[in-house]
Amino acid sequence: MGEDWSYMAKKEKKPTDKLADKTALTKFLQGIFGDAQKKTLRRMWKKAQEVNKLESKYEKMDDEELAEQTEIFKKKIDKALKVARAEQGINRSGKKRPPVDDTKILNELLPDVFAVAREVSKRVLGLRPYDVQLIGGIALHEGNVAEMKTGEGKTLVAMLPAYLNGLTGRGVHVVTVNDYLAQRDAGWNGPIYDFLGMSVGVIINNASFVYDSEYENEDHEDERFRHLKPATRKEAYAADITYGTNNEFGFDYLRDNMTSEVQYLRQRGLNFAIVDEVDSILIDEARTPLIISAPAGDNPDSYYQFAKVAARLTPEDYILDEKRRSVTLTDKGIEKVQEILGVDNLYSTKNTRLVYHLEQAIRAEIIFKRDKDYVVTNSGEVIIVDEHTGRLMQGRRYNEGLHQAIEAKEGVVVKQESMTLATISFQNFFRLYTKLSGMTGTAFTEAEEFQQIYALDVIQIPPNKPIARVDKDDLIYKTKVAKLKAIAEEIKKYHEKGQPVLVGSGSIANNEEIARYLDAQGIHYEILNAKNNEREAAIIAKAGEKGAITLATNMAGRGTDIKLGDGVKELGGLVVIGSERHDSRRVDNQLRGRGGRQGDPGTTQFFVSCEDDLMRIFQGDRVKMLMTRLGVDDDMPIQTKAISKTLEAAQKRIEGFNFDSRKNVVQYDNVINRHRKVVYMMRRKILEGDDIFPEIKRLMRDEVKMLTEFSSRVNKKFDEEFKAVFDFDDDLIHEIGLMRKEKDRDKLALEAVEEAYHKKELEFGAETMRKVEREVYLKVLDTLWMQHLENMQHLREGIHWRSVGQRDPLVEYRSESQKLFDGLQRNLREEVLKILLSITPAEAAADNVTDGEEYESELTKMAEGQTERGVNEISAGDKNMDDEFKKGAKKTAPKRAVVRKGSSKKKSAKKKKSKAKRK
Numbered sequence: 079m080g081e082d083w084s085y086m087a088k089k090e091k092k093p094t095d096k097l098a099d100k101t102a103l104t105k106f107l108q109g110i111f112g113d114a115q116k117k118t119l120r121r122m123w124k125k126a127q128e129v130n131k132l133e134s135k136y137e138k139m140d141d142e143e144l145a146e147q148t149e150i151f152k153k154k155i156d157k158a159l160k161v162a163r164a165e166q167g168i169n170r171s172g173k174k175r176p177p178v179d180d181t182k183i184l185n186e187l188l189p190d191v192f193a194v195a196r197e198v199s200k201r202v203l204g205l206r207p208y209d210v211q212l213i214g215g216i217a218l219h220e221g222n223v224a225e226m227k228t229g230e231g232k233t234l235v236a237m238l239p240a241y242l243n244g245l246t247g248r249g250v251h252v253v254t255v256n257d258y259l260a261q262r263d264a265g266w267n268g269p270i271y272d273f274l275g276m277s278v279g280v281i282i283n284n285a286s287f288v289y290d291s292e293y294e295n296e297d298h299e300d301e302r303f304r305h306l307k308p309a310t311r312k313e314a315y316a317a318d319i320t321y322g323t324n325n326e327f328g329f330d331y332l333r334d335n336m337t338s339e340v341q342y343l344r345q346r347g348l349n350f351a352i353v354d355e356v357d358s359i360l361i362d363e364a365r366t367p368l369i370i371s372a373p374a375g376d377n378p379d380s381y382y383q384f385a386k387v388a389a390r391l392t393p394e395d396y397i398l399d400e401k402r403r404s405v406t407l408t409d410k411g412i413e414k415v416q417e418i419l420g421v422d423n424l425y426s427t428k429n430t431r432l433v434y435h436l437e438q439a440i441r442a443e444i445i446f447k448r449d450k451d452y453v454v455t456n457s458g459e460v461i462i463v464d465e466h467t468g469r470l471m472q473g474r475r476y477n478e479g480l481h482q483a484i485e486a487k488e489g490v491v492v493k494q495e496s497m498t499l500a501t502i503s504f505q506n507f508f509r510l511y512t513k514l515s516g517m518t519g520t521a522f523t524e525a526e527e528f529q530q531i532y533a534l535d536v537i538q539i540p541p542n543k544p545i546a547r548v549d550k551d552d553l554i555y556k557t558k559v560a561k562l563k564a565i566a567e568e569i570k571k572y573h574e575k576g577q578p579v580l581v582g583s584g585s586i587a588n589n590e591e592i593a594r595y596l597d598a599q600g601i602h603y604e605i606l607n608a609k610n611n612e613r614e615a616a617i618i619a620k621a622g623e624k625g626a627i628t629l630a631t632n633m634a635g636r637g638t639d640i641k642l643g644d645g646v647k648e649l650g651g652l653v654v655i656g657s658e659r660h661d662s663r664r665v666d667n668q669l670r671g672r673g674g675r676q677g678d679p680g681t682t683q684f685f686v687s688c689e690d691d692l693m694r695i696f697q698g699d700r701v702k703m704l705m706t707r708l709g710v711d712d713d714m715p716i717q718t719k720a721i722s723k724t725l726e727a728a729q730k731r732i733e734g735f736n737f738d739s740r741k742n743v744v745q746y747d748n749v750i751n752r753h754r755k756v757v758y759m760m761r762r763k764i765l766e767g768d769d770i771f772p773e774i775k776r777l778m779r780d781e782v783k784m785l786t787e788f789s790s791r792v793n794k795k796f797d798e799e800f801k802a803v804f805d806f807d808d809d810l811i812h813e814i815g816l817m818r819k820e821k822d823r824d825k826l827a828l829e830a831v832e833e834a835y836h837k838k839e840l841e842f843g844a845e846t847m848r849k850v851e852r853e854v855y856l857k858v859l860d861t862l863w864m865q866h867l868e869n870m871q872h873l874r875e876g877i878h879w880r881s882v883g884q885r886d887p888l889v890e891y892r893s894e895s896q897k898l899f900d901g902l903q904r905n906l907r908e909e910v911l912k913i914l915l916s917i918t919p920a921e922a923a924a925d926n927v928t929d930g931e932e933y934e935s936e937l938t939k940m941a942e943g944q945t946e947r948g949v950n951e952i953s954a955g956d957k958n959m960d961d962e963f964k965k966g967a968k969k970t971a972p973k974r975a976v977v978r979k980g981s982s983k984k985k986s987a988k989k990k991k992s993k994a995k996r997k
């Protein structure tokens with residue numbers, strides 16, 4: 079691992095402000111260039127110097143001439159690509175020319191392009207990108223993760239490679255963690271792109287826009303939001319540069335693979351993505367795949383029943399592994415459950431379904447805690463709390479029945495299980511981009527994962543100004559109560575001086591506890607937790623003002639700019655207090671980074687108690703005993719490197735577990751990913767092709783070949799099997815079956831099939847037949863794919879019961895899923911041919927296949943219903959949830975309908991309401 083840059087930077091003597099840009103960096107780079115990191119940085123730094131050299135050239139240009147550079151660049155790119163195509167012998171002018179690698183020409187143009195962008199930024203935003211920002215831009219362009227501390231100006235950094243790569247016209251996606259940031263960042267850089275003649279689109283939940291300087295939306299106070307003009311998704315994607323959230327980019331990809339006509343496609347290829355807050359998106363969020371689903375019937379009663387069983391378990395009935403977050407029943411527990419359920423052997427195969435329900439009920443009961451892992455709204459909705467950010471993850475549901483189990487445990491309405499229409503993990507979605515890059519303040523601790531899963535290198539880019547923040551050693555208290563009280567005291571102390579304090583907690587409960595202490599003292603504060611995340615950005619932005627106290631969850635308001643108020647610098651800057659150590663060092667670092675932005679002064683301090691989860695799991699008891707033995711009072715903290723080290727080791731271990739579990743997600747998803755690729759590719763071919771007859775011919779050949787492999791002498795079921803697919807005259811089938819040579823059987827059968835098909839075509843007319851082929855194929859493919867997803871899900875759920883022996887569940891899963899996929903392909907062939915050979919013009923007309931109107935398969939119908947409902951629902955946006963938590967509000971059945979992560983739209987659950995109330 080590399081060193082900690084902030085540490086190195088701290089050793090720097092303060093440069094004068096004016097020279098800061100150059101001195102800090104130059105000095106830094108004058109050090110030894112040993113390892114690969116530094117070599118890379120040095121190369122990039124040199125490249126940045128080329129940009130610097132060009133500064134005066136573009137400075138001299140007037141606005142018009144400067145804006146014209148875009149066209150000049152584009153022409154150069156075109157010309158270079160033409161040459162490259164000719165060299166590679168790709169000069170036919172088909173509709174789909176294979177893309178030529180544009181890396182070389184873009185690298186050549188980079189210094190000029192960056193220099194122009196810098197000049198424009200100076201003119202329209204009044205910001206001159208620093209050298210380190212140029213380096214960041216280069217790192218992104220080259221497909222790396224650029225680690226740049228918070229407040230270093232990453233929003234502006236992304237503009238540079240976005241402009242450069244946008245010049246090719248192939249599209250650039252700038253990916254943000256939420257709707258707010260997507261709009262803000264598009265609108266922030268918008269004037270630069272606009273000046274340069276580059277179009278900008280925005281894709282968010284429920285809405286899409288294009289940037290238009292003429293357009294004025296009066297509803298927004300923030301200037302950056304005012305020029306976003308509503309547009310279709312297709313238009314937003316057609317822009318040179320498109321800002322959007324990870325969820326929506328992913329969902330649109332899935333939606334596009336459910337659409338029935340080319341004209342409905344939203345996206346055009348996945349070319350280059352710049353992922354902001356890349357650790358949050360590619361690591362934290364990567365544990366839950368994107369799913370679009372529709373309701374499927376399942377009886378919720380069993381969930382209530384099993385919740386009751388789980389509630390009756392006592393600690394000796396199970397073994398809890400807190401580190402891995404798993405529970406297993408002891409023999410005693412198994413006996414107890416069997417008795418309650420009245421079954422002899424819980425683990426016999428016929429009880430698989432029981433075990434599955436039971437397992438989720440036990441996890442819900444023992445591992446998942448209300449107000450920590452999830453909250454329950456007054457309307458009886460169970461909403462997941464993101465463990466890293468403390469945000470409410472609305473619409474997202476735990477999968478595999480866990481969410482239902484929690485609903486049953488809480489006695490609220492159990493929502494119907496759903497059927498998956500389409501799904502993909504973030505890992506596999508982002509790997510679809512031709513080039514991927516990312517930026518964040520905190521990536522280095524996860525460098526290995528970025529490399530292994532995404533083949534991304536993490537480049538640590540030094541700060542523009544040395545970091546002046548002081549990170550104090552952890553204070554360790556014996557009890558949690560004493561710790562929280564001490565935090566409140568500390569806040570008060572700083573507050574009296576006027577210094578702003580930002581407190582980050584891992585749970586809502588902690589913040590509320592601290593708030594109570596402050597209330598008692600009559601100290602005013604802002605509390606920001608998952609319950610009112612709408613005002614998050616606005617509140618966090620003010621956290622640096624004099625006397626401000628902000629209690630927030632760990633990463634609340636990530637990406638929000640915290641500016642120090644007047645006179646705060648002199649008081650020592652922002653004080654950041656961590657009320658506990660998080661499982662992951664990265665999250666702690668993120669919190670720390672809230673202070674000391676852009677070389678500002680600041681202090682950070684973490685408070686730990688022996689009763690904190692992390693301490694409890696790893697040696698907390700020993701420390702506590704030691705403290706007691708040493709006669710340390712409850713309100714006396716100790717501060718020792720040894721414990722901090724232990725904590726860090728504990729964090730590393732948990733990070734390791736989490737990495738493993740994400741790797742596991744990928745490994746399983748990789749299996750289905752291969753299937754998805756094949757199916758989506760086929761689907762796209764059909765969707766875009768007018769004439770799929772060659773494909774139909776292939777199906778005929780393959781099917782006939784398979785059916786005629788053995789004669790009826792060998793395969794006694796020959797006639798039966800043949801007739802099941804091709805309903806021909808019995809005598810003919812018999813004749814084929816009796817032929818001795820495989821070649822002859824094959825030939826005769828194929829002739830018969832082709833003849834039958836030709837007859838069909840005469841019935842319809844060739845033109846209509848081509849249409850029918852296309853529609854039938856799509857319909858069958860979609861139906862089978864949906865079934866396949868469901869089968870795969872069941873396989874996945876059941877796999878660890880199957881492989882109780884020594885067998886590796888993943889290996890088992892792979893081989894079983896291959897069988898399922900082979901089955902899918904065979905079914906596809908047979909279904910398509912059977913329908914095409916038997917369908918009559920009347921039936922086709924009734925099915926809407928031939929009348930030229932859009933024909934919908936079940937999947938596309940459902941998918942559209944989904945998106946529509948999604949749109950209506952999501953129009954509420956990041957809705958303010960405050961009311962949901964007011965005491966005494968009425969319980970009503972949930973009325974939400976969402977296309978979201980982890981699951982989606984659930985039908986209104988009126989029927990089950992009575993049951994929920996019963997409890």
Ligand SMILES: Nc1ncnc2c1ncn2[C@@H]1O[C@H](COP(=O)(O)OP(=O)(O)OP(=O)(O)O)[C@@H](O)[C@H]1O
Binds near residue numbers: 231233518638
């Ligand atoms: N070259 C520059 N010169 C002056 N100010 C700049 C420059 N670049 C960025 N800034 C300012 O720095 C502040 C922080 O920018 P920004 O929010 O993009 O940082 P960030 O690196 O994305 O931080 P975070 O990690 O919190 O998201 C903004 O106020 C921005 O205007």
Ligand SMILES: [Mg+2]
Binds near residue numbers: 232233638
């Ligand atoms: Mg940012």
